[in-house]
Structures are given as C-alpha cells and as structure tokens.
Amino acid sequence: xxxxxxxxxxxxxxxxxxxxxxxxxxxxxxxxxxxxxxxxxxxxxxxxxxxxxxxxxxxxxxxxxxxxxxxxxxxxxxxxxxxxxxxxxxxxxxxxxxxxxxxxxxxxxxxxxxxxxxxxxxxxxxxxxxxxxxxxxxxxxxxxxxxxxxxxxxxxxxxxxxxxxxxxxxxxxxxxxxxxxxxxxxxxxxxxxxx
Amino acid sequence: xxxxxxxxxxxxxxxxxxxxxxxxxxxxxxxxxxxxxxxxxxxxxxxxxxxxxxxxxxxxxxxxxxxxxxxxxxxxxxxxxxxxxxxxxxxxxxxxxxxxxxxxxxxxxxxxxxxxxxxxxxxxxxxxxxxxxxxxxxxxxxxxxxxxxxxxxxxxxxxxxxxxxxxxxxxxxxxxxxxxxxxxxxxxxxxxxxx
Numbered sequence: 001x002x003x004x005x006x007x008x009x010x011x012x013x014x015x016x017x018x019x020x021x022x023x024x025x026x027x028x029x030x031x032x033x034x035x036x037x038x039x040x041x042x043x044x045x046x047x048x049x050x051x052x053x054x055x056x057x058x059x060x061x062x063x064x065x066x067x068x069x070x071x072x073x074x075x076x077x078x079x080x081x082x083x084x085x086x087x088x089x090x091x092x093x094x095x096x097x098x099x100x101x102x103x104x105x106x107x108x109x110x111x112x113x114x115x116x117x118x119x120x121x122x123x124x125x126x127x128x129x130x131x132x133x134x135x136x137x138x139x140x141x142x143x144x145x146x147x148x149x150x151x152x153x154x155x156x157x158x159x160x161x162x163x164x165x166x167x168x169x170x171x172x173x174x175x176x177x178x179x180x181x182x183x184x185x186x187x188x189x190x191x192x193x194x195x
Numbered sequence: 196x197x198x199x200x201x202x203x204x205x206x207x208x209x210x211x212x213x214x215x216x217x218x219x220x221x222x223x224x225x226x227x228x229x230x231x232x233x234x235x236x237x238x239x240x241x242x243x244x245x246x247x248x249x250x251x252x253x254x255x256x257x258x259x260x261x262x263x264x265x266x267x268x269x270x271x272x273x274x275x276x277x278x279x280x281x282x283x284x285x286x287x288x289x290x291x292x293x294x295x296x297x298x299x300x301x302x303x304x305x306x307x308x309x310x311x312x313x314x315x316x317x318x319x320x321x322x323x324x325x326x327x328x329x330x331x332x333x334x335x336x337x338x339x340x341x342x343x344x345x346x347x348x349x350x351x352x353x354x355x356x357x358x359x360x361x362x363x364x365x366x367x368x369x370x371x372x373x374x375x376x377x378x379x380x381x382x383x384x385x386x387x388x389x390x
Contacts, residue, residue: 165356192387
C-alpha cells in the first residue's frame with residue numbers, strides 16, 4: 001500500500017469513527033461498526049490503530065493540535081493589536097465548528113474514555129490552549145488595550161467558555177454566519193452589554 | 196416501607212448513581228455496580244426505577260427543574276433591576292456547582308443516552324431555561340439597562356455559555372469563591388474588558 005493510500009484509508013477510518021462516535025457515543029460504537037460502514041475488515045483497522053481507545057486519542061490529538069497551531073499563528077502575528085488577535089482566536093474557534101465540530105464535541109464528551117499517559121498528554125495540550133489565551137489577554141493588559149482591574153485567568157475562562165459552548169448550539173448552516181457570531185461575542189467581551 | 200424511608204432510599208440510589216456515572220461514565224456503570232456500593236439488591240433498585248435510562252432521566256430532570264425554579268424566582272423578583280437579576284442568575288448557576296455540579300456534568304455529557312419522549316422533555320426544559328435567560332436580557336434592553344444594538348439571543352448564548360462552561364473548571368474548594376467568579380463574569384459581560 002503506498003503512503004498516500006495508507007493516509008487516505010487512515011483518514012477514512014478517522015472520519016467514519018468521528019461520525020459514529022458523535023451519533024451513537026464512543027462506548028456504544030464497536031470496531032465492527034466502524035469497519036462495516038467502510039466495507040473493510042478488522043485487519044485493516046488494526047493496521048492503523050492498536051485499539052478503539054488509541055483511535056479516540058488520535059481524534060483528540062488532531063483536534064487540539066490543529067487549534068493550538070492556529071492559535072500560535074494568530075498570537076505570533078506581529079502587525080495586529082491584541083484586540084484583533086482576540087477576535088481572530090474567537091473567530092477561529094467558531095469558524096472551525098463546520099469542519100471540526102464533531103471532533104470537538106466528541107473531545108468534550110468522551111474525554112472520560114481516555115486514560116493514563118494518553119489523558120495526561122491531552123490535558124496538558126488543552127491547558128496549553130487556555131494558557132496561550134490567557135497570555136493574549138495579559139499582553140493586551142500590559143499594552144493598555146484591556147483593563148487591568150480584573151484577573152486575566154477569569155477573563156480567559158469567561159471568553160473561552162462562551163466560545164467552547166458555541167460547539168453545543170452553533171449551526172454552520174443556520175441563519176447567523178460564524179463571523180457575525182464572533183463579532184457579537186467580541187463586542188460583548190470588549191465593550192459589554194450595559195447601555 | 197414508610198414514605199420518608201422510601202424517599203431516603205431513592206435519594207441514596209440517585210446520589211450513588213451520580214457519583215458512579217461521573218467517575219466511570221453512564222455506559223460503563225451497571226445497575227449491579229450501583230446496588231453493590233449501597234449494599235442492597237437489584238430488587239430494591241427496580242422498586243424505584245424501571246431502568247438505568249429512567250434513573251438517568253430522573254437525574255437530568257432533578258437538575259433542570261431545580262435551576263428552572265430558581266431562575267423563575269429570580270426573574271419574578273419585582274424589586275430588582277435587570278442587571279441585578281442577571282447577576283443573580285449567573286451567581287445561582289456557579290454557586291450550585293458545589294451541590295449539583297456532578298449532576299450537571301452528567302447532564303451535559305450523557306444526554307446522548309436519553310432517547311425518545313424522555314429526550315424531548317429534557318430538551319424542552321433546557322430550551323426553556325435559555326428562553327427565560329433571553330427574556331431577562333430582552334427586558335433589560337426594553338428597560339434601557341442593556342444596549343439595544345446587539346441581538347438578545349446571541350448575548351444570551353455568550354453569557355450562558357460562559358456560565359455552563361464553568362462546570363468544567365470551577366472548583367468550589369478552590370481559591371476563588373463562587374460569588375467572586377460571578378462578580379467578575381458579570382463585570383465582563385456588562386462593562387467589557389476594553390480599557
């Protein structure tokens with residue numbers, strides 16, 4: 001099997017698993033269910049993954065590595081203000097619901113099924129995403145763009161919480177586009193709802 | 196068995212199940228696991244619940260009915276401003292993490308295991324909580340307390356999302372008390388983070 005074919009089959013298994021885990025849950029989905037949907041054998045599955053748990057770990061890692069990389073690029077962008085970077089991270093999180101929403105929902109729901117070293121690696125990366133977010137806000141405070149009378153960690157929890165929760169309700173095919181949601185959210189975070 | 200004894204045993208089963216579901220997951224927890232921890236028989240379990248699914252439904256209903264009732268009382272409070280009511284609902288949600296956090300985390304994670312009419316009843320009540328929240332914000336807009344240039348439904352998603360997400364990170368025994376988190380959150384939502 002060539003390298004690109006192998007990658008294609010691995011991606012197919014990942015995509016099919018994400019769809020089944022989201023619809024039926026990780027515990028309720030068997031490896032047999034996954035290979036049946038793809039019309040391949042269990043041997044093919046075990047060529048790419050050692051277990052269903054390791055496959056779930058891969059889904060989690062793909063999701064978190066992807067948003068960490070995008071976040072890093074936004075924060076490193078030298079020409080932008082911290083307010084613009086705040087918008088860019090919020091928009092990135094909501095925008096990628098369309099392509100990665102199912103992965104994220106599985107990530108939030110099925111973390112209980114990841115154990116030991118796998119779990120520690122995932123949790124460390126999840127924390128890293130939050131710390132980077134907090135760094136962005138701290139830099140904005142240091143730079144005089146954000147107020148300095150509220151703790152940066154709590155502001156981070158507020159903003160990140162609203163964004164993470166959008167994975168539970170935002171519909172990419174719905175009436176309000178992702179950039180409009182991001183605009184409204186950032187307007188609330190920066191300027192508040194008070195008249 | 197007297198009424199109060201029956202209620203006590205039912206509550207014990209509920210509390211034990213919440214602890215096991217949170218720690219090990221709904222699918223991984225058997226009725227046998229639950230009765231073993233309580234030192235009772237399966238017969239006792241089936242005296243109170245028809246199935247593990249119906250027990251999960253009871254946990255969800257207790258959780259959502261409780262916050263709906265508290266929310267209703269806050270909104271109906273005639274002497275308070277809508278800003279104060281916003282604080283009260285945010286505080287209520289964070290405050291009750293200590294007593295109901297496990298129920299809420301199970302609620303968010305295990306909803307996939309609730310089906311049919313049960314699911315519709317739960318989803319209708321969850322929507323009701325959000326609609327009531329939006330009503331609070333709409334009344335604040337109509338009353339001139341909140342700005343009228345942002346859609347109330349999106350402001351609701353932002354505030355409610357941050358509160359719901361706090362169930363994933365807030366530790367009642369941690370260094371920042373619940374009322375301080377609520378104060379900071381409401382300060383961000385009302386006045387914004389911009390300097």
